[in-house]
Amino acid sequence: MTAARSPQPVDAAENRRRWQAVGVGLVAAFMTLLDVSIVNVAVPSLDRALHASPSDLQWVLSGYALTFGLVLVPAGRFGDARGRRNAFVFGIALFTVTSALAGLATSPAWLVTARLLQGAAAGVVNPQVIGLIQQLFRGPERARPFGVLGATIGISTAVGPLLGGLLIAIGGEEHGWRWVFFVNVPVGIVAAILGWRLLPGRPEGQPDRRRLDPVGVLLLGVGVVLILLPLVQEQQWRTPWKWALIPAGLAVLVAFGLWERWYARHREPLFDLRLFTFQSYTLGSLIALVYFGGFTAIFFIFTLFLQNGLGYSALVAGLAITPFALGSAAASALGGRIVNRFGRPLVAIGLLGVVIGLAATVVALRLAPDAPAPWVTAGPLLVAGIGSGLVIAPNQTLTLAQVPVPQAGSGAGMLQTGQRIGAAAGIAAVGSMFFSSLADNRGNWTTAFEASLILATGIIALALIAALIDILRTRNHTKD
DSSP states (O other): OOOOOOOOOOHHHHHHHHHHHHHHHHHHHHHHHHHEEEEEGGGHHHHHHHHHHHHHHHHEEEHHHHHHHHHHHHHHHHHHHHHHHHHHHHHHHHHHHHHHHHOOOOOOHHHHHHHHHHHHHHHHHHHHHHHHHHHHGGGGGGGHHHHHHHHHHHHHHHHHHHHHHHHHHHHHHHHHHHHHTTTTTHHHHHHHHHHHHHHOOOOOOOOOOOOOHHHHHHHHHHHHHHHHHHTTTTTTTOGGOOOOOOOHHHHHHHHHHHHHHHHTTTTTTOGGGGGGHHHHHHHHHHHHHHHHHHHHHHHHHHHHIIIIOOOOOOHHHHHHHHHHHHHHHHHHHHHHHHHHHOHHHEEEHHHHHHHHHHHHHHHHHOOTSSSSSSHHHHHHHHHHHHHHHHHHHHHHHHHHOOOOGGGHHHHHHHHHHHHHHHHHHHHHHHHHHHHHHHTTTTHHHHHHHHHHHHHHHHHHHHHHHHHHEEEEEEHHHHHH
């Protein structure tokens, strides 16, 4: 296995076409990642309309993340072997149909089923987008499209509550939640059509008859489900025995690794474990897993704090997160341009910025307890957003820099699987801290938010430590 090749000159027409293809992919990525957070603000409206139980609501929110993470690596491998365009268009078509079905739901069971399928469709789409960038761009020139992708990830996660609140305000409390799903339909139709026209297909005359490693797919799927289930059901499954599923899942993943090593001697594996021999891929994946554990949880607890605790509307709660989204967007574009110059230290600077911004958020709430929370937190969240923009895109660029194009989809899928597991673990841990603190402090929402935000900040600080380790190891290796 060799690393990616150096870039070759590209003429203006070809450069325009590849950016058009990436543009379609970014729209699809934005839409699928938006659905991770946009539904959060729709829960009260959805609950009243469908008379859903707490367990139903938990599955509406977490079932999407579960199936999303489940299919990432197999979908990425399928795109590597059979063509990214086919996988992309299929995923977008399925996402569009399931979005329409979710919006038409008349019962909780209907909606949960649609969300599970919608999450699986999102998991098919996302590794194709990263694999497409790896395929169309080479070496240092990947930094710019990865920068735009990083901005897409940051904005979609942060702006979800804002867009959800706006749609509910327009559609009304009774049916506004349906438009949270219906908004995907026209975008999905256009993305599927343009994806078929603009994304490159597999070259003619080069059929790929490689098997897709069904045993590997099964082992990885079982392992990921066993790890994610107790995390996404943390509030609903009260028995402590649920945590036994995590070591069981880890054991299955060890079996997956052993199987992949054996299978690689005979055929193309689902995931090439030799990617972990690249320090950039290993530590970059670890940073992503840990960072998403703190990053994703922030919006979950902030929405709860503003809506349920302080009584703000869904729209105001979404607007309060806008400074983070704006800072993330601006910094991601910058990070994509300068990551090749600064490398991993840029990621460390971004992580430090996030830690400082979140710590300042806690301080601001304590110094001005009677001031409107959205105004008090705007400045610190802007700082945290700028830091986040210097983390996601640059880290993704550095992590995938040495991944060969034939493994781009599966490599990206494993990276994103780690992000989904990290996000689920972070929401479970930070959410548990939030609700336990709320109970211990007799319903003091501010105290609960501050305590859980400190935990999220600590998780992100662990990602900073991993980045510093990478920097030190790289410098010691350079000296030797």
